[in-house]
Amino acid sequence: MYVKEIVLENFRNYNEENLKFDKRGSFLCGRNGCGKTNLLESVYILAYGKSFRTVNPEEMIMLSKDFFRIKGFFNGEYKKKIEFRFSKGIKKILINDVEISSMKELIGNIALILLTLNDINLITGEPAMRRRFLNSLLSLLFHDYLVDLLDYRRVLRQRNKILYLKKIGKRNNTQGIDGWTDELIQIGSRIIEKRLSIMSDLNRSASFYYTLFTPQKDKFSIEYLPSFQIKENIEKCFRESLSKGREKELEKGITFTGPHRDELLITINELPVRKFASEGEQRTCAISLKIAQASFLKSKRKDDPILLIDEAVVELDRVRREKVLNSITDIGQCFIATTSCEKMDNMPSLKVIDIENEKSE
Numbered sequence: 001m002y003v004k005e006i007v008l009e010n011f012r013n014y015n016e017e018n019l020k021f022d023k024r025g026s027f028l029c030g031r032n033g034c035g036k037t038n039l040l041e042s043v044y045i046l047a048y049g050k051s052f053r054t055v056n057p058e059e060m061i062m063l064s065k066d067f068f069r070i071k072g073f074f075n076g077e078y079k080k081k082i083e084f085r086f087s088k089g090i091k092k093i094l095i096n097d098v099e100i101s102s103m104k105e106l107i108g109n110i111a112l113i114l115l116t117l118n119d120i121n122l123i124t125g126e127p128a129m130r131r132r133f134l135n136s137l138l139s140l141l142f143h144d145y146l147v148d149l150l151d152y153r154r155v156l157r158q159r160n161k162i163l164y165l166k167k168i169g170k171r172n173n174t175q176g177i178d179g180w181t182d183e184l185i186q187i188g189s190r191i192i193e194k195r196l197s198i199m200s201d202l203n204r205s206a207s208f209y210y211t212l213f214t215p216q217k218d219k220f221s222i223e224y225l226p227s228f229q230i231k232e233n234i235e236k237c238f239r240e241s242l243s244k245g246r247e248k249e250l251e252k253g254i255t256f257t258g259p260h261r262d263e264l265l266i267t268i269n270e271l272p273v274r275k276f277a278s279e280g281e282q283r284t285c286a287i288s289l290k291i292a293q294a295s296f297l298k299s300k301r302k303d304d305p306i307l308l309i310d311e312a313v314v315e316l317d318r319v320r321r322e323k324v325l326n327s328i329t330d331i332g333q334c335f336i337a338t339t340s341c342e343k344m345d346n347m348p349s350l351k352v353i354d355i356e357n358e359k360s361e
């Protein structure tokens, strides 16, 4: 899929704007504060139904206005129009003019990957960041995975509530917990199985990009670390780990094992990058993972992904930057936001959009 046109109304610093793009994408250039990230954010919202910068849509309404609207026209395997409106505290999402009732109907329509300088958190941040990475990839690949993930969260909340109420003495038993435990095991095992099923392809792809971007021949590896030992049958092992940990669960009031506690171990030459790698290596790892994610989506879905790159590659040295940009433009439509368009000489021949001049004030 690719974005053919974006129409913005009262969105952040865009009053009324209509921007057209070609299939390969563009460099979005202009001074600090001219609206490059805002534009990327608007495309992201059409894919995920929420921003990557704020959980509060009010902030995105142009100052002194009382609503905003983003409309996107997408082309590819099929044509699609997606619209996001926010007014009086209520958001509405329409696909081909029909309002959807659940986020599940939106996610997966547009395979979109965002690269920003914050991606380094994917390496240095908490395990939740790496689980989010896997969840986002798998949700764009398998609709069932997204459904399981949302169900798992609901079941986990219910199960934890019983444990917590027992812990603080508001309940004197854990009646009803067995039903939640059974559901948790069933859904959780499917989630783990799906995650494990992509690990070797993901590892191959991320290693390929890491090696492409680095001059030395370092050995990159990514591995799934479950929160309990998996021998053969996942469900059986999950159940065993929950019953073994019951005493601790009651003491702390939460569920300690399951896909919500699993982790990805990323290493270079067998050393965990989170602790040992330099900042440049960590950045390169994060970029390699994100590009592997996009390339994975391209190979497994019928449509090409859209890549939004917000300054993420500008920090890299020239050789790496060139390699990264050439790789991503092969994958799908790319939008590369940067203040330093002059640094992009000799880079892939994408159209340059000067956001400052394009924007009607």
Ligand SMILES: Nc1ncnc2c1ncn2[C@@H]1O[C@H](COP(=O)(O)OP(=O)(O)OP(=O)(O)O)[C@@H](O)[C@H]1O
Residues within 6 Å of the ligand: 011, 012, 013, 030, 031, 032, 033, 034, 035, 036, 037, 038, 039, 059, 060, 061, 062, 063, 338, 339
């Ligand atoms: N709700 C809003 N109403 C009006 N203006 C807003 C709103 N939210 C943000 N802005 C303005 O949008 C401007 C552009 O922001 P944006 O983050 O897109 O800039 P940018 O081009 O990415 O800059 P940089 O190069 O520094 O990253 C900022 O000056 C900000 O004040």
Ligand SMILES: [Mg+2]
Residues within 6 Å of the ligand: 036, 037, 038, 310, 337
């Ligand atoms: Mg910006």
